[in-house]
Amino acid sequence: xxxIDALLEKITNSSLQRALREQVDQLLSKQSYGLVFQQxxxxxxxxxxxxxxxxxxVKIKSEGGDLYLVERVKNGIATIRSQVDEPxxxxxxxxxxxxxxxxxxxIYPGLASTGRVDRGGDKRPHLVINAENFHALETLLYTxxxxxxxxxxxxxxxxxxxxxxxxxxxxxxxxxxxxxxWLAMMERRLKLAARLLNPTNSILIVTIDEKEFxxxxxxxxxxxxxxxxxxxxxxINRKGVPRQKGFSRVDEYIFFVYIGEAGPALHDNDMLSDxxxxxxxxxKVTWIGLRRRGSEWRRSDRPDSFFPLFLDKKTAxxxxxxxxxxENVNRSxxxxxxxxxxxxxxxxxxxxxxxxxxxxxxxxLLEVGYLRTGFQRNSKTKFVLExxxxxxxxxxxxxxxxxxxxxxxxxxxxxxxxxxxxQSKSTWNLDSHGATAYGTQMVTALLPGRAFPYPxxxxxxxxxxxxxxxxxxxxTILDFFAGSGTTMHAVARLNRQDGGYRRSxxxxxxxxxxxxxxxxxxxxxxxxxxxxxxxxxxxHITKPRVEAAITxxxxxxxxxTGNYKFVDEFPISxxxxxxxxxxxxxxxxxxxxxxxxxxxxxxxxxWLKAGGKGPRIEKAAEDWALPETANYGVLxxxxxxxxxxxxxxxxHDAVDWVFIDTDSVAVFQQIIAELPSGVQSTQLxxxxxxxxxxxxxxxx
Numbered sequence: 001x002x003x004i005d006a007l008l009e010k011i012t013n014s015s016l017q018r019a020l021r022e023q024v025d026q027l028l029s030k031q032s033y034g035l036v037f038q039q040x041x042x043x044x045x046x047x048x049x050x051x052x053x054x055x056x057x058v059k060i061k062s063e064g065g066d067l068y069l070v071e072r073v074k075n076g077i078a079t080i081r082s083q084v085d086e087p088x089x090x091x092x093x094x095x096x097x098x099x100x101x102x103x104x105x106x107i108y109p110g111l112a113s114t115g116r117v118d119r120g121g122d123k124r125p126h127l128v129i130n131a132e133n134f135h136a137l138e139t140l141l142y143t144x145x146x147x148x149x150x151x152x153x154x155x156x157x158x159x160x161x162x163x164x165x166x167x168x169x170x171x172x173x174x175x176x177x178x179x180x181x182w183l184a185m186m187e188r189r190l191k192l193a194a195r196l197l198n199p200t201n202s203i204l205i206v207t208i209d210e211k212e213f214x215x216x217x218x219x220x221x222x223x224x225x226x227x228x229x230x231x232x233x234x235x236i237n238r239k240g241v242p243r244q245k246g247f248s249r250v251d252e253y254i255f256f257v258y259i260g261e262a263g264p265a266l267h268d269n270d271m272l273s274d275x276x277x278x279x280x281x282x283x284k285v286t287w288i289g290l291r292r293r294g295s296e297w298r299r300s301d302r303p304d305s306f307f308p309l310f311l312d313k314k315t316a317x318x319x320x321x322x323x324x325x326x327e328n329v330n331r332s333x334x335x336x337x338x339x340x341x342x343x344x345x346x347x348x349x350x351x352x353x354x355x356x357x358x359x360x361x362x363x364x365l366l367e368v369g370y371l372r373t374g375f376q377r378n379s380k381t382k383f384v385l386e387x388x389x390x391x392x393x394x395x396x397x398x399x400x401x402x403x404x405x406x407x408x409x410x411x412x413x414x415x416x417x418x419x420x421x422x423q424s425k426s427t428w429n430l431d432s433h434g435a436t437a438y439g440t441q442m443v444t445a446l447l448p449g450r451a452f453p454y455p456x457x458x459x460x461x462x463x464x465x466x467x468x469x470x471x472x473x474x475x476t477i478l479d480f481f482a483g484s485g486t487t488m489h490a491v492a493r494l495n496r497q498d499g500g501y502r503r504s505x506x507x508x509x510x511x512x513x514x515x516x517x518x519x520x521x522x523x524x525x526x527x528x529x530x531x532x533x534x535x536x537x538x539x540h541i542t543k544p545r546v547e548a549a550i551t552x553x554x555x556x557x558x559x560x561t562g563n564y565k566f567v568d569e570f571p572i573s574x575x576x577x578x579x580x581x582x583x584x585x586x587x588x589x590x591x592x593x594x595x596x597x598x599x600x601x602x603x604x605x606x607w608l609k610a611g612g613k614g615p616r617i618e619k620a621a622e623d624w625a626l627p628e629t630a631n632y633g634v635l636x637x638x639x640x641x642x643x644x645x646x647x648x649x650x651x652h653d654a655v656d657w658v659f660i661d662t663d664s665v666a667v668f669q670q671i672i673a674e675l676p677s678g679v680q681s682t683q684l685x686x687x688x689x690x691x692x693x694x695x696x697x698x699x700x
């Protein structure tokens with residue numbers, strides 16, 4: 001150590017000497033046991049659509065590599081200086097500069113909505129966030145720290161050239177630091193993931209292949225000290241992938257890190273062989289509502305599905321099925337039947353909707369008892385009309401749902417039937433986990449003409465999650481290497497199977513492939529151009545895949561062909577009764593935030609912090625905002641706090657959170673002292689600013 005100190009003293013460049021001494025001190029403070037690897041310089045993210053301004057860190061586009069600090073900007077020319085060498089100034093055109101954020105720099109993030117798809121009524125929407133995932137994880141610490149039930153990630157395997165990037169450069173097989181770069185990249189993200197997971201009961205699931213599984217296992221043990229961990233071998237390609245001078249690879253590995261009391265649920269399937277898993281014996285079978293909800297629910301969307309059902313006034317039994325009514329014919333012209341109530345598919349507001357099934361199909365299901373009718377609880381004028389889905393009917397045929405009787409109107413009474421529940425094994429060998437048939441081909445069906453490398457089998461992700469969130473119908477599931485969006489798709493299937501309202505949060509960036517990048521540059525396009533961004537992963541694959549899965553239609557508007565298999569079998573074109581919203585991560589000016597001038601950019605974060613359900617307060621109001629069906633409110637002007645608090649008190653059963661815009665801690669404390677117990681509160685904007693200063697500064 002003395003020799004190193006002596007050598008450092010010989011360096012005349014004070015900035016370089018200081019930087020080297022900091023690195024030496026950091027190395028000496030690191031542990032020298034367990035998994036030891038170099039941390040490398042902090043990762044960076046380039047912000048191509050952000051304005052070059054004073055005090056920004058930038059790169060010179062034509063050079064890359066080194067970072068500079070902007071001293072001033074005038075008439076399109078930026079004066080920049082090196083961050084390492086003795087101060088030396090250069091004048092560079094702002095068009096040749098790109099703004100950069102280093103990991104460890106404080107960030108002040110916002111979210112900008114870029115669209116949504118709605119088919120799930122009042123369900124919480126799934127979230128797709130286009131961002132550098134490290135910064136997105138830091139953002140989620142503000143809204144979800146300790147609240148995530150499951151994290152499923154399929155990170156880059158560090159197997160192939162151009163498999164992943166470190167500081168915007170591909171890491172190839174000739175890079176002698178490829179393993180330590182990969183570990184440094186993973187460690188930074190896993191440390192944040194550990195803070196997001198529910199410490200009492202949650203799961204981290206990480207897939208990997210044989211190139212990094214040993215190092216990953218050590219890294220997980222080192223990061224999640226005290227947690228239990230298990231590794232599963234999962235067959236994903238029975239044909240095998242040849243390995244030079246080795247065995248043909250048919251499997252990959254899945255690490256399960258059990259947090260708190262978490263553990264896999266017992267199952268009827270040992271995962272070594274089919275049949276597929278079914279629900280536990282005695283579990284309630286969920287019937288499907290006959291009236292259409294979600295998208296395309298209106299009479300005009302499918303006029304041939306608008307017709308009357310005539311129900312007996314005393315028994316609620318269907319006596320007659322009417323004919324579809326032409327769109328230009330008023331329903332009041334249809335004559336009533338003696339002793340019957342005429343039931344039309346009307347929503348709660350009285351708007352004309354439509355039935356899910358045709359008159360013919362309703363008749364067929366009635367005949368075999370797969371459609372049931374009855375009175376709503378405590379009512380003799382309102383009716384329940386439900387049916388068993390195609391997948392449920394198939395389970396009756398297969399014997400996994402048992403008919404145990406009939407009700408008074410002839411509908412079957414059913415329950416799940418199951419063999420003895422067992423612990424599943426640590427080797428999985430199911431046909432449904434084939435990556436080609438149920439990963440690649442699934443993406444092709446949803447997005448014809450578009451390709452994504454090595455997508456996971458939809459059913460493999462579904463199975464892995466079911467062990468841990470099958471009994472948590474409102475679970476939050478995070479994937480910060482979301483790729484094509486398989487995790488959201490799997491969560492939607494789980495929800496459909498048991499009527500759950502789980503939410504997925506998918507984070508992906510908008511990188512283009514190396515080949516596409518070369519072609520785009522030849523055409524004169526660079527990152528930030530619309531032509532470039534349109535081909536990025538998020539815009540070209542993730543968002544359209546999520547939308548296609550929910551709507552059942554391809555980006556061209558055609559119905560997706562094919563059927564889902566296993567557990568719940570139905571046409572892919574039916575889609576899901578789910579909602580999803582898409583966001584871009586933004587980087588905000590803390591001074592403008594503190595002045596309350598960036599509320600719109602931060603509004604989605606406040607909404608998420610309050611639970612991310614119901615309507616969102618999008619814009620700042622003059623005094624306060626507390627939408628009628630929202631579960632949170634914002635007080636913008638503390639002069640009107642009494643009226644605001646009175647409104648919260650009047651709705652205390654429905655309001656979970658309030659945000660109060662004040663610089664005064666005393667005023668904040670005075671107001672929250674008047675709030676009902678159970679209503680949580682946040683002071684704007686100090687809470688936000690302090691959170692990100694603490695969460696990001698120095699955490700490279």
